[in-house]
Amino acid sequence: MARNHSREILLSPPAFILLAVVILTIAAPWISPYDPNAQSLADRLQAPSLAHLLGTDALGRDTLSRVLHGGRFSLSVALITTLFSLLVGTALGLLSAVRGGWLDELFLRVNDLLLALPEIVIALLIIAVMGPGFSTMVLSVGVVAWTPTARLVRSMAAQALSTHHVEASKHVGASRWFILRHHVLPFVAGPVLAQAALRFGLLLVLLGSLSYLGIGVQPPQSDWGSMLAEAQPHAIRSPWGMIAPGAAIFLVSFCVTLLGNRITHVLGGQDVLATEAKAEIHD
Amino acid sequence: APEKAADPEARVVVANFRAPVSNWALESDDAYVLSIAGCLETLAKYDQGTKTVEPMLATSWKQSSDTEWDFELRKNVEFQDGTIMDAKAVAASLNHVLKATAPARAVNPKTIKKVEALDADTVRVTTPGADPLLPYRMASVNAGVLSPAAYTGKGIDPMHHCTGPFAPVSEKAGQSLTLDRNENYWDGEVKLAGGEIRYITEGATRATQVQTVEADISMSIPATSLATLEADDKISVLKADSPRTSTLYLNNSRAPFDNPELRKAATMALDLPAMAASIYEGAAQPATGPFAPSEPWANPDLAVPQVNLVEAKKLVEASGYKQEKPLEIIAITERAEFAGVGAIIQEQFKQIGLQANVVTKSYGAAEPDVLAGKYDMILSQRNRMIDIADPIGFLQSDYTCEGGYNLSHYCNEDYDKLVGQALVEKDETKRHDLYRKAGDILAEDAANVWLVNEQAIDAVGAKVQGYVQDPLTRYVLTKDLAKTS
Amino acid sequence: MTRELEFIDLSVSSGDQRLLSEARGALRAGELVAVVGRSGSGKTLLTKAIIGLLPQQLRVEGKILLDGQRLDQLDEKAMDSVRGRRISMLFQQPKRVMNPLLTIRAHLLEALGAHGWGKARQHEDRVLSLLEEVGLSPAKQIAGKRPDQLSGGMAQRAMLAIALAADPEFILADEPTSSLDSILKSEVLQLLRRKQQERGVGVLFVTHDIASIQHIADRVVVVSDGQIVDQCPTALIFSKDRHSKTRELVEASLPPLRTLRATDSACLLEAVDAGKNYTRRAKGSAALNPTSLRLHGGQVLGVVGRSGSGKSTFARLLAGLEQPTTGRIIHAHHNGEATRVQVIAQEPYSSFDPRLTIRTSMSAAVHRLPAIQAGERMAQAMAQVGLPEQLLDRRPGQCSGGQLQRLAIARALLTEPQVLICDESTSALDSVAQRHILDLLLDLREQMGLSLVVISHDMDVIRYVSDDVAVFYEGELVEHRPLDDFLADPEHQHSKDLVAALDITAAVPSAS
Amino acid sequence: MSPLATMVRRVLGLGASVLLSSFVVFLVPFVSPGDPVRSLLRARMDIGAADEATVQAYAEQFGLHDPMLVQFGRWLGRFATGDMGISHISGTPVADQVLPAIGVTLSLAGSALLVAIVASILLGVASATRAGQWPDRLITSITHALIAIPEYALAPLLVLLFAVRFSLLPSAGFDSPASLVLPVFILALRPISFFTVAVRSGVCQALDSEHVLAARARGLSSTQALVRHVVPHGLLPLWTMVGVWFAGLLGGSVIVEVIFAIPGMGRLIFDSIVDADIPVAQGGVVVVVACAVVVTGIVDLVHKISDPNVRIGVRHG
C-alpha cells in the first residue's frame, strides 16, 4: 500500500474516533471519574448529571467509568480473536490454495461444517465444556472466526494463482516464494486487512451477544455486552445504562467497518462487506 | 367508581414463568402449569388464608391407623371427558406418580407406600412410617388427579382430562396452553370463558407483556421490573412472602467458615436492608433468620442482623484467621441478581478485612464441588416449602448431619434431635414449636447468612377481577377469576 | 432522395482531453463505408457518439443528422425509437453483448419491440424468418438457445439478425469480425455485404484491418488519434501518395515479401504420439489426439485451426505446461541441457501483474541471479525487443498492447529459450502493431536462431511468418507441410476452406 | 467434475458433517463439569438435590451410565433408522420437539430473508444507478451502520418503543403476523446490508457490461434495459448469499428467539445444551446442519444452472 494510501486511511474521521476510543479505554484507570466497581447503593439508577456524566447503574456504579473499563475487556477480546483469526485464517487459506489436493478438500469440508453450525451454537458448546470466562470467550469465538478470513484468502490466493501473469511468471522460472511474495500476498493483503477490520466489528457485536446471554464475561468483570444485559431490566427508568454500552459497541463497530471500507476503497476494490460475501462463495 | 360487570365471554391470558418440559408428567414441575391453568386438582388443598389443609376432590379424610389414611372422595365429580372420578381413577393417578423413575419430591415411594381404592368413593393411602403431614402431601400438585384416558402410550395427554374449572383444549408447543371453561365444574359456575397460559421464561418479557396488555396476569415479576410496573397505574402489583430465602451458604465443614465466629462476622458485615432495597428493588425483605417472619413457625423475636463492622472485625481477628488467598463466592448464573449480590458482598466483606472473589457458574457446574464440600461460599436460594406447605423436608435435607441437600455441611446433634421429634409430631402447634427451636439453633450457629426473603410478585391488569395471589404459585385460573370487557 | 446519416464537426472529450475532434462524414443508404484506424484511434467513440450511447462523463459536441433531423437534439425517449429501428449496431464480441440469461428469441423480440407478455407468439414467424435469413437453421431450435450455446460464428450471425430485426436504415458495425477465424470471418463478411445490398442498408464498418474489407467496402475512412485523416473510395486506398497513417495501415496488411527458408538443422523438440484428454473418462473426444511432429532449429511452424481444435493444447504440451496423457514430448539435449521452450500468451494486458512494475514482473525470470547481473540481462533483453529501458519502471496499465507484447517477449528471452511458442500472441493487437511484433519475431529468429511456433486463427499471419504449416481440426493434426505446398494444394477439406477464405480477403497487389 | 460426482461428494460431505457435529454435541456432557443426570432432573424439577437412588434410576432408564461409545453407537443405530431418539427430559421423541422448532425457525428466517431480499434489491438498485451520488453514499452508510448494530441492544429498545410505549406491536410470542414484525426486522438487518452490497456491485457490473449497451442500441429505454438486463444480473450474486444466510439463521437466531420468546431452533439448541438434554441438542444440531448443507447445496446447484458465467466455466488455455 502506498504511503498516500495509508494517509488517506489513517487521517479519516472513523480512524480518529477509533483512536480516541482506544486511548480512552487504555487510559481508563487514570481518567475514569470513579472506580468502576465502587458501589453507592443510595445513588442507584441516576440520570446523567454533572457528578455522573452517564448516570449510574443498578448498584450505583458510575456508568461512564464502567463503559470505559468495560471497553478494555470488549476491545481486547475482540482484538485478540481478530488477530488470531487473521493469522490462522491467512495461514490456512494460503496453505489450502497453494497445496490444493486433499488438504484443500479437508479445508472445504471443515468450512462447510463450521458454516452450517451457527457461531453461537459452537460458542455455546465450548462454554458448556469449559465454563464461561475470558479464555473461553476467545476460544469459542476463535474456533469459527478464522474461517471467513481463510475462505477469503483461499479464494483470493487461488484467483491470484490462476491468473495468466502468474502462469507467465512460473514459466520463466519464478520460485514459489517469488510468486507468493510478489503476486499473491500484495493481492491478498488489502482485502484481508479490510476484512479483518470488518470482522473486528462483527466479532465485537458477537462477543457482546455472548455476554448478553450471560455465557460470556462473568461478573464482577464486565464488558459492554454484560452491561447491556444488566441495564436492560431498568431500561424504562434509566435508559442510559443501555444506551451507553450499546452505543459504544455500535460506534466502534461502525467506525472500524468504515475504516475497512476505506482500505478497500483506496485499493480500488468494492465495498468491504463484499469481502465477506466473496468469502462465502466457495468451492 | 362502581366495579364494572364481569364479561362472561372474557378470557384471561397468564404469562407464566415456567414452560412444561416433561410432557406433562405429574411427578415433574409440569404439574404446576396444569394447576395454574385451573385444570389439575388434588384431593386436598392448602389454603393460604387459613393456613390449613382443606377438602378439594376429597370431602374428608381420616387416619385409620398410624400409617393409613382414608380419603372420602367428593361425589358426582366428572372428569372433563365425562367419565366419573372414582377411587380407582384416583388411585391410578397417584400410583402413576409413585412409579415414576424420578419421583416427585413430596409424593414418592419413601413417603407413600401404596395407594389403593377401598371402595368406589374411598382411597386408602399407606405411608411407610407415621407421617402427620400426609394431607399436606396430598395437597401438592404432584398428587393431582387425571382421567384414566390421560395416560396414553405416548405419555400424558391433559386435553379434557382434568377435573378443574378449565379444560385444556390445545397447546402450541413451547408457547402456550389454551383452555376453555368447564361447563360441568363440580364447584359451580366458572366466570371466565377460558384462558391461556403463555410460557415466558424471560422475566423482563413477562413484565412487558402485562404492560402491553398482551397478558392479563404476569407471574413472578423480577424485582428489576417492579418499579416500572408499580409506576403504571393500570397495573396492580401483588406481593406476598414467598418461601424462598436467598442465602449465602457458608461451607461449615472446612476453614475458614468452620469457625462460627467467622460466620457470625460475615453476618454482621452485610447490610441486608440496603441489599433488599437496591438489587431487590424492595421486592424482598431482609432476612431475620432461616424463616420468613410471616411463617407460623418463625421466631418473632429474631430481628434483621445489624451491621456492626467494628464487632465483625473483632470477631475476624479473634478467630485467628489469616487470609492467604481470597475466598471464593460462587454466584449461580440461573439467578441473574446474584451477580450483583455477589458484588455487594464482596465490597462489604472487604470492609472487615475479608477478601473475596465472585465467580459465576451454572448451578450444575458448581453442584458436585458444593456437595463434596469443596467450596467457600455459594449464593443460592432455596424454597422451604417445596410442594408442601410445611418446612420439615427442608429442615431435614438441608441442615441435618445426614441431610441429602446439606450444602453448608452443617451438623449439630441438638438440631437433628429436634427435627427427629418434629417428624412424628401430630400436633401442629407443637410441631411448629419444634421448627422454631430448630431455626433458632441455626441462627445461633450462624450456619449460613440468610440474606433476604424473596417475595412472590404478580402483576395484574386492570380488567382482572377476583385474582387471589398464591405465593406457592399453584392457583391462578380459578372459577372465581373474572375479567371486565 | 437517398437517406443519409451525416455527422458534422463531431467531437468527443473527456475533461479537457479531446478523444475525437471535429469528425465529419456521411453515410448513405446502400453504402458500406469502412472506418479503419489503429487501436485507440477513436473508431468506437465515433459509432457510440452517433447512436448516442457514450458514457455520461464524456462530452459530445457537433451535429448528427439523420435525413436532416438533428439526432443530437432529440430527447432520450425519441432517441430510443431511433436506436434499433432506424440505426442499429453490430459488435465485436457477440456473446458478450447478448444477455446470457435470455434466449436468442428473446433478443430478437426485444429488437422487434415485442418483448411484452403474449406478444412472443405473434412475432414467432418474424423471428424464424430473420434467423433463416442470416443462415441459422434449424431456426426454431436456435431461437430457443442462449448465447453461450452458440459457436462464435453462429453468435455473430444471430447478432446480425438482431441488428436487422427492425429493418434499420443504417447499421454501425464495430469490428464485428475481428474475433472470428478466417473462414468464419469471410462467411460473415459476405453475409453482411449481401444483406446490406439486398436491403439497401447503409453500413459503417469499423475495423483495423484493411485487408479484410477491401473487397466489400465502397469507401474507406481513416481515423488516427481522434481525427479523420483520410477518406476515399476503397480502390484508391492502396495508392502510394495517401496520408502516412493510411500507408501504415495498408502496409500492415500487405502479403509476405519474404520467402526465406531456414536451413535444416538439428531437431530441437519432438512430439511423439503426444495427446491430451482432459476428462478422465476414456470415452469422449480428446482435446488433442496423438500427434507427432518435429521442430528444428530456426524453423517457423505456423499452427492454424478453428477455435477448440486443440492448438493451445498442443502448444501447452510442447512447452511442458501440461503433461500429455498419451505419447511424450522429447526435448533434444545440447551440451547436456534440454531444449528451453518459452510461451508468449495471447493477451498482452493479462500477462503482467497490473500491480507490479514491469521490472519486478520481469525479475521473475532472473531473481536467482545477483541484482547487478539481473539488471544487465534485463537491459539486454529490452534492447533485443527494441524498447527503451525506462519502460521497465512503468506498470502494465501505462503501456500499450504492442509494448506489452514486446515486454512479454523480452521476459521470455531472459531465459534464453531456443523455442518460442506464440499462442495467438498478436490477435489482440491492431494490424499495425501485429505486423511489428511479427517482424520482431522474425528478426529474433534471424539473429538468435530461435525456433518459432506461431499459433493463429488468422491465415494472413500464418502466411506471413511460417516455413511450415500445421493444421488442426477437431483435435487432430490433419495436415503438416511446407507453406508453399500448403497454399498451392491444400489436402484436407478444412485446409481448402482456409486457403479459399484467404483468397476472398486477400490483399490486392500493392501496385494499384 | 461431473454433476453426479459432485452430488455424491455433497451427500458424503453431508453425512460426514452430520456425524461429526452430532458427535461433538454428544461429547459435551462427558467433558463438561457437573453431573448431566442431575442437570436433567433439575430441568424437570426446581433446584434441589435429587438423591443418589433417583439419579441412578434415571440414568438407568436412558442408559446414561453406559460407556460413551456404547451410547453413541446406540444413538447412531437409532438415527440410521430415522429415529432421533428420546428427550431425556420430556421422555418424548426428539422429533416432536425439533420439527415444530425448525418449522418456527424456517418461517422466521424465511421471512427475514424475504424482507432482506426485497429491501436489498430496492436499496442496491437505487444506489447502483446513482453510483457516487448522495443516495448511493447514504445507502452505503446505512449498510455499514446496520451491521454494527448490536441486536441485543436494539431489540429491547424497539420493544419499549413499539410495544410498551405505543402499543403497536406485541412484545413477544410467535402467533400472529404482528408478532413477527419486530423479530423479522431485527433478523433482517444484517442480511440487508450484505445483500445490498452484493446487489449494488452486481448491478454496477451489469450496468457496465456490453450487453446492456447493446440492448440500448436495440432501442430499449434505459428503464427497460434496467428491468430486463441489469437487475436480473445484479441479482445473481445474491442467491448464493441467501443460501448461506439462510443456513446461518437456522440456528443462529438465538438472541432474537430469547428476547421475543420464540420457540425456535436456536433456543431449543441453546436450552437443551444448557440442560444437558443431549438427544434434543443432537437432533437440533443435526437438523440445522443438514438443512444448512442441503440449502447451500441447492443454492449452489441453482447458481450453477442459472448463472451462465459459472455454467460455462472459465476457459483454460
Ligand SMILES: Nc1ncnc2c1ncn2[C@@H]1O[C@H](COP(=O)(O)OP(=O)(O)OP(=O)(O)O)[C@@H](O)[C@H]1O
Ligand atoms: N469512457 C472513456 N473515458 C475516457 N477515455 C475514453 C473512454 N472511452 C474511450 N476512451 C479513450 O478514447 C480513445 C479512443 O477509444 P476507442 O474505443 O474509440 O478506440 P478504438 O479506435 O475503438 O480502438 P480499438 O480498435 O482498440 O477498439 C482511447 O484512447 C480511449 O482510451
Ligand SMILES: Nc1ncnc2c1ncn2[C@@H]1O[C@H](COP(=O)(O)OP(=O)(O)OP(=O)(O)O)[C@@H](O)[C@H]1O
Ligand atoms: N484445462 C482444460 N480442461 C478441460 N478441457 C480443456 C482444457 N483446455 C482446453 N480444453 C478443451 O480442449 C479442446 C481444445 O482446446 P484448445 O484450447 O487447445 O483449442 P484452441 O485450438 O487453442 O482454441 P482457440 O482458438 O479458441 O484458442 C477444447 O474443446 C477445449 O474446450
Ligand SMILES: [Mg+2]
Ligand atoms: Mg473499438
Ligand SMILES: [Mg+2]
Ligand atoms: Mg487457444
